[in-house]
Every structure is written in structure tokens, then in C-alpha cells.
Amino acid sequence: MELRYLRYFIVAAEELNLTRAAERLFIAQPPLTRQIKQLEDELGVQLFIRKPRGLELTIGGKHFLHQAYGIINRVDASIKSTRQVALHRKKTFSIGFVPSVFYGQLPLMVRRLRRNKNLEIVLHELKTQEQIEALKSGKIDVGFGRIHIEDPDVDQKVLFNEPLIAALPDAHPLTRRVPCLQQLSEMPMVAFPAGPAPNFSDMTLGLFHREGLQIEIIQQVNDLQTALALVASGMGFALVPEQVKKLHREGVEYVSVADDNIRTPVIISRRTNDNPNAVMRLVNTILTEMVNNRLRGHYP
Structure with missing residues (x-):
């Protein structure tokens, strides 16, 4: 399946009108119609209901739209991080957080991570639900929040x-x-x-x-x-x-x-079944030390 099919599908799903979607994509309508049909044939699922005034997503189409967003976001994040590595020879590690957790010990974690000259730390202020979606799309590598949210793709720990x-x-x-x-x-x-x-x-x-x-x-x-x-x-x-x-x-x-x-609670969120790389192992070590300090009453 070609990525451009996914991008075409997303635009068509957002516009729910093939004429407007074709205009956004700078292509003619007939090729767009054919490629949407080819995508449906490849999936074996009808994605749209054709109506006189436009399109309507089927149940399968709504589900696939959610998946398509995730795939495109992960691809875009991979492209961005690859370019950063190529240009700066640095690995990017992205952290999502709610503001109230960053008045205590967590800035110390960021400071220690920044000592690694080959590591670029990117911070994103995100509510916990936004962190869950950002983890699944690859926008962030770890999140810190206060709300427990059930999601099979994300592991949360207090x-x-x-x-x-x-x-x-x-x-x-x-x-x-x-x-x-x-x-x-x-x-x-x-x-x-x-x-x-x-x-x-x-x-x-x-x-x-x-x-x-x-x-x-x-x-x-x-x-x-x-x-x-x-x-x-x-x-x-x-x-x-x-x-x-x-x-x-x-x-x-x-x-x-x-x-x-x-x-x-202060809750850490990570992708389920992710094999921890060297940076995540360092994060885990720092967090264990910080939590132990709190249990002993040693605050920063």
C-alpha cells in the first residue's frame, strides 16, 4: 500500500467531497476517485458511502481514518528525527508533560539527560489524553501526567x-x-x-x-x-x-x-511492548533514583 493512498484518503475523509479534496491535493478528480477505489479494493472494505451531495464515511472508514492518521504521523515523525540525526548527529528524545509535574524533580531529569551532547531533548506541554495520542503517533517517547487512561497501546505507572x-x-x-x-x-x-x-x-x-x-x-x-x-x-x-x-x-x-x-499521582506513560533503548534505560535509572529520594524524604 502506497503512503500517497493514505494521504489521499485522509484529505477525502476530511473534505467529504471529492472535488474539494482533489483541489487540496492539486490533482484531477477522476484519478483521485480511481485511487480511493483501488484503496478500498486492496483493503476489501468500503470506506465511503457515495451520496449526491458528497461522501459519508462508513464505520470501517472511520476506523481506518484513525489508523491512517497514526501511520502518517509516525512516518512524519520518523522522517523528522532522521533528518535531525543526519544534520546534527543527535538522537532526539521527546517528553510530554502537564505543567504541574515540572515544578519538582522532573526538571532535574531533563538537566541530566541534556548532559549527553549527542542527545536533543524536546519538550511538549500536553494534557494526559494528548500524551496518549502523541505516544501512539511517535511524537513523544515518554509522558508525565496525573490521570490514568486505559489504552492497550500505552503502559502507565504511578x-x-x-x-x-x-x-x-x-x-x-x-x-x-x-x-x-x-x-x-x-x-x-x-x-x-x-x-x-x-x-x-x-x-x-x-x-x-x-x-x-x-x-x-x-x-x-x-x-x-x-x-x-x-x-x-x-x-x-x-x-x-x-x-x-x-x-x-x-x-x-x-x-x-x-x-x-x-x-x-504522578504517572509516567510509555508505549506498550517498546524495547527500551539506551536513552529510555537512562530515564528509568534517573526516575528510580528520584522516586527513592522522595520515599526517603530527600527533595530537590
Whole structure:
């Protein structure tokens, strides 16, 4: 199967109109129609339902579109990394991360990896679900997040569980004590991130719901910096991972939460059944050392 067939199919599936697809591909419509038909014959599956006003993907077509995206993305990533190696004689190692995990020990891992002059480290800020797709497409080699997502192509492991703390306006009375969830629930909450579930916001809200507590969401935002800015302005409080307290923000004070088991995991995601290369083995060694340091109470 030729890669151009996949690219033609993807454009046709996106446009759902052969005339517009042909225009995007800078080819005539009849050859595009023939090549789509040849692809269907080769697969033994009808990919489109032809209608008077355009095309509609079949169930098989929708499934194949997902697979085609993955194949093309992996090929493009391989081409890019090969060119980088040829030009710089460096191996590229790409890391996906959610911002809240990069205020603690993980930057130390990046720093140690960067000591290798033949290794180029590329960082991608991605939500956990985006990391899963990026791993499958080959865009990243490893991901660090906080949400467990079932996917047979990706292996996830909890590195450690981290306490959650409350970010409060610095003049608030609760900064002078160790508040419990009941006391926090009497304040408006700034939740993050916004977007599709599952996410960190769902996890923090679930802590209150499990205790039968109602919580008012005053604002839902996409990133931690915006959440802290709203806390500093006095709009409410936010629950954040403990390592975020390294991020000093004027007008914000961080306090522990009295309730037990107020924790959030730090999860590493890797492709299932990938044979670890030399770089991944080094990553695993560094992470084992970091986790052991946390267990002994040795923080960076």
C-alpha cells in the first residue's frame, strides 16, 4: 500500500467531497476517485458511502481514518528525527508533560539527560489524553501526567503520590490554620484545567463529592498560572499539587489540607511492548533514583 493512498484518503475523509479534496491535493478528480477505489479494493472494505451531495464515511472508514492518521504521523515523525540525526548527529528524545509535574524533580531529569551532547531533548506541554495520542503517533517517547487512561497501546505507572495543598489569597483567615475540605468548601473554587474529562479538575472536585460536600466553581481555567492569578485576586481558592509551592506568586499563600489521603499521582506513560533503548534505560535509572529520594524524604 502506497503512503500517497493514505494521504489521499485522509484529505477525502476530511473534505467529504471529492472535488474539494482533489483541489487540496492539486490533482484531477477522476484519478483521485480511481485511487480511493483501488484503496478500498486492496483493503476489501468500503470506506465511503457515495451520496449526491458528497461522501459519508462508513464505520470501517472511520476506523481506518484513525489508523491512517497514526501511520502518517509516525512516518512524519520518523522522517523528522532522521533528518535531525543526519544534520546534527543527535538522537532526539521527546517528553510530554502537564505543567504541574515540572515544578519538582522532573526538571532535574531533563538537566541530566541534556548532559549527553549527542542527545536533543524536546519538550511538549500536553494534557494526559494528548500524551496518549502523541505516544501512539511517535511524537513523544515518554509522558508525565496525573490521570490514568486505559489504552492497550500505552503502559502507565504511578511514580509516586503527591499531597495536594490549598492555594489561598494571602490575607484569607484560613492561611492561619490547616483547613479541612469542609472549610474549603465554604469558599468559591478556581478549578483547572477546563476541557474534556478526565482531567485534574475532575480529580479535585471528586474529593469534595466523596465527602458529600457541595462546592461552588467560581471559574474554570485552562492553566495553573491563570488559576493562581485568580486566587491572588481574591476570587477563591485552588487545590494544587505540593510541588507547585516552589512557584512563588505574589498574593498567594500555600497551606496544607487537614484531611487524609488528599493526594494526586504522578504517572509516567510509555508505549506498550517498546524495547527500551539506551536513552529510555537512562530515564528509568534517573526516575528510580528520584522516586527513592522522595520515599526517603530527600527533595530537590
